[in-house]
Structure formats: structure tokens, C-alpha cells
Amino acid sequence: MNCQAFEEQVTAYLDGELRGSELTRFEQHMKECTLCAMLIENIQENIAIFQDIPDLAPPPHLAVKIMEATRVSKKGLRGNPLEFLRLEFPLVPRLAAAALVLLFMLTLGFNLLTQYPADMTELQQGDADLVSLVDYNSNRLVTKAVQAYQNVEESYETAATFFTGVKEFIESNYEQVKSAFRGQEKKEEEKEPEPKEMNQTQNMPGHLSKSA
Amino acid sequence: MDEISDFQLVESCLEGDDTAWKDIVQRYQRLIYNLAYRFTGRFELAEELSQEIFLKIYRSLKKYRKQRGEFKGWITVMARNYLIDYIRKEKKNWNRYGGTDELDTLDYKTDDISPYGHVEKLEKIQFVHRCLGELSVDLRESLILREIEGMSYDEIATQLSAPLGTIKSRINRARIELARIVNMRRLSGAATGDFGRPTEEAL
Known part of the structure; x- marks a missing residue:
């Protein structure tokens, strides 16, 4: 047996799994090779150190620090104005709300960038002298600003109508949707075999988006 | 008087009873x-x-059933699980804590050894732990679970989601x-005297 083969069997030897000729060859090599014998001795020393770790009394201030950390955490939860979203709604409705807001922002941006006043094309075909050009440019800027303001106003009105509708819908269906979520979460939790903390996405009810 | 069960404490805690949480901590x-x-x-x-x-x-109390x-x-x-995640995340900072000076400020309480023996033992543990920090994360977490937590190879394989053969090899x-x-490290500590205060035995 060479040193490499010896090393491959170290754990099997320490766990008492080597038998017969394998064990004989292993022990024979240990007698012949000082380095390998020392290796086994060092490993056994380390194992002994790990197995002999004493049971320590925690520092006296530890409980106080833990209570303090928990109190801060609790305060943080209460103090967050958006916390109700996290506590009451699972991930799908939250993502849907975020997508709606994003869509609104994109629509608004698109409107601002692409809508021009209708009379611009007429102005472009007017006189090409300097005065007309200055007039045209200043007129264009003012018109664009006014149009942009109107676009914003329109977008806000549209959004307000939309969110009022959403709010009414949630209010009319809130209790029903909430009980459906809770029922589903309960079922999921009962199925979980491990106490290990699960990600909330794993508990997401499949019918959620349909209900919403 | 009967001691309040853990489950009762958890229930009280979820109802907002701070004293119940304090009892759990204690x-x-x-x-x-x-x-x-x-x-x-x-x-x-620690x-x-x-x-x-x-x-x-x-934060997870409500998930306990x-x-x-x-x-x-x-x-x-x-x-x-938290400690394993910590080992994986903090591999670079493993040795940032704990000079042996820490040992001087502690109130040691164990049942069977003298304060001197206790300090020596803790120094040895700290020294070997520092060396453990030089192993790769895969090797370190497997070894901790085996030698320190005393888990079986099967349990470690499940815990770390790795094949049994891989775990044995690690x-x-x-x-x-x-x-x-x-x-x-013992040899270099003996030469410089600045690593882990190796014990007389080690020298």
C-alpha cells in the first residue's frame, strides 16, 4: 500500500469499517510510514478536541440583547406604512400591483414622448425666414409644454378612474379573497414535512391569479 | 407548579405577550x-x-405547528440551517473574530474542570477552529456536521443535499x-508565537 491509497482509507479505518486483508495492509503501512502514522494521530487528536467542546453558559447580557433586537424588529414592522401589503396579501397580488404601477408609468412616459400637437405639421410648412423660424420654435416649445401638461392630466384622470375601480373591486371581494388565501395557506402548511423556513413563493396558491 | 409548555408559550407569544417570548429566550x-x-x-x-x-x-414563530x-x-x-448559510456566506471573514484575548474576559461555567483546564481547552478549540477556517466551505461544513454535531453520513447528505459518497469523500x-x-500552524506558532497560542502539548 502506498501513501495515497492509505489516505483514501483513513475515514473507513477511523470509522472501524476496514476488515481482513484491507485492515492488515492499512496497519502495516502505518507501521512502516512515520508520516502516515502521524497523520492518523493528528486526526484523532482533532476529533477528540471537537468531541470535548464544553457546554458554556451564555453571557449574562445575551437575553437582554436578544429582547432588544426583537423589540426593534417589532417596532420596525409596526412602523412600516406598507407593511399591511406584506402581511395581508401573498406574492401574486403584490406582483400584480407592482406590474400595474409599472404599466402606468410606461404609458405615461410613452404619451409624453410621442404625442405632438396636430398643428405642428401645419407650422412646419410655413415661411422659412428667420423670424418665422424663431416664432415657430418658440411656439413649438410652448405648444409642446401645454400638450404635455394636458397629457399628464389625462393620464392621471385615467389612472384615477382605474384605481378607483380596483379599490371598489377589492373592497367588494376582499373578505372572500382573504379567506380563500388563508384556506390555501393552511393546506400548504399542513403538507410541509420540514420545520425549515419556506420561501413564501413556495406557498403560493395556484388559483390566486384567477381569483384576483 | 407545572412548567408552561413550549407550545403554550408560542401561542401566547403570537398573541403579543412579550413575557412569553422572554421565557422562550431564557x-x-x-x-x-x-x-x-x-x-x-x-x-x-457566537x-x-x-x-x-x-x-x-x-419572525418564523407563526409557522411553527x-x-x-x-x-x-x-x-x-x-x-x-442558519449557521450553515452563515458559513457559506462568510467564508472570507471566518477568521476576523476572536483573538485569544477574548478568553481573558469570560466567565467560564462548566461542571467538571478547573478554570485553568477550561482555558486551555477553549484555547485548543479556538486554535483548531481557526485552522478549520482555512478549509474550503464544502469540506468545512461537512466536517463540522460530522465531528462537532455528531451527525451520521446519511443525515449530513440530506442536510447538505449532496450524494452520500461525496459526503464521505469530503x-x-x-x-x-x-x-x-x-x-x-503549530510549527509556525512555535516559531513566531503569534498564532492561536498553541499549548505546551502542541509545542
């Missing part, structure tokens, strides 16, 4: 602190991690590499 701080110490070999770090683990337990088994087992698994390599690192 009851299990020793368990969590020692687990963190066995994983890290550092007092200050204290910091204990706080983080209790915070995690607190009696039919899942003992509360003690539930928090032990949660703490162990533990074998980890034992060999750790023995070499400890040896090397």
Missing part, C-alpha cells in the same frame, strides 16, 4: 449559544449569531487537510 438561549459556539469556536461571533438566530425564530414535533427540535434545525479529505493545517 429557556433556549443556552442551546442556541452553544450551537453557534460549536460551529464557530468564537465567543463574540453571541452575535445567537441574536440573529433568535430574531429569525421570532405542534404536529411538526418538538419546539426544541424545530429551533435547532432552524439554527443549524469528510475524509477534510480530516486529512485539517490535520496538516493544524500541524503546520
